[in-house]
Amino acid sequence: MIPYATGRKKPNIRGPEIGVQDLRTTEEIHMPRVLTLAALALSVGLTGLSTTSDAEQKAMPKMFLDPAVHGLKRMEPLQLGVDGDSSVMSPTEYTLKAGQGYRWKIKASDLNEYALVMPEFVRNIWIRKIEVGEPEVEIKVGSFEELEFEDGGEVELFFVAVRPGTFKFGPRGLMERGMVGTITVESPDSLDIAPMKRGRKDDDG
Numbered sequence: 001m002i003p004y005a006t007g008r009k010k011p012n013i014r015g016p017e018i019g020v021q022d023l024r025t026t027e028e029i030h031m032p033r034v035l036t037l038a039a040l041a042l043s044v045g046l047t048g049l050s051t052t053s054d055a056e057q058k059a060m061p062k063m064f065l066d067p068a069v070h071g072l073k074r075m076e077p078l079q080l081g082v083d084g085d086s087s088v089m090s091p092t093e094y095t096l097k098a099g100q101g102y103r104w105k106i107k108a109s110d111l112n113e114y115a116l117v118m119p120e121f122v123r124n125i126w127i128r129k130i131e132v133g134e135p136e137v138e139i140k141v142g143s144f145e146e147l148e149f150e151d152g153g154e155v156e157l158f159f160v161a162v163r164p165g166t167f168k169f170g171p172r173g174l175m176e177r178g179m180v181g182t183i184t185v186e187s188p189d190s191l192d193i194a195p196m197k198r199g200r201k202d203d204d205g
Helices: 026-065 119-123
Strands: 078-082 085-090 093-097 101-108 114-117 125-132 137-139 147-149 153-161 165-171 181-186
Touching: 078 114, 101 114, 119 125, 119 165
Parallel strands: 078 101, 093 181
Antiparallel strands: 078 085, 101 153, 114 147, 114 165, 125 137, 125 153, 165 181
């Protein structure tokens, strides 16, 4: 934000002198001076408020949109290719909560080339970022079609589950052979996280 100029000349707040023929009272003479001081004070106050407001607005996306700030949960890593079998992945089932932020590490063995797809799931989450490589490279995207592993490797997806539902995922070309997993996103009403739990304490059992 461009700072306000500080080199402004201060206004002359000196009042007119009182003469014998001046019929105005002292209060009337000093009223413009009081109003000027009040206007200056208000101007300074509004300037301070504007600066604070801008700072708060800049902080809001980080405070309210970044899941890493509010209880980001680690999912169990997904492994493509297990125990020497290129047609097996583990785990095959996940249960998430809508409104919760997650980080999901996906690892692929070098037993096969994998193109992991999950189109419905991707359309119903908010992607914070994707981290790839060592050292890590952050990729900021709104969506993606597939995560392709040509010779092994790993990637980590940071996201917020948005809409409840059951979504399938798996490697393209291998899902038909049974290499399919499901991600179930539950309603936020069933959240186990204390700050987001709803209902009366009597309902906790």
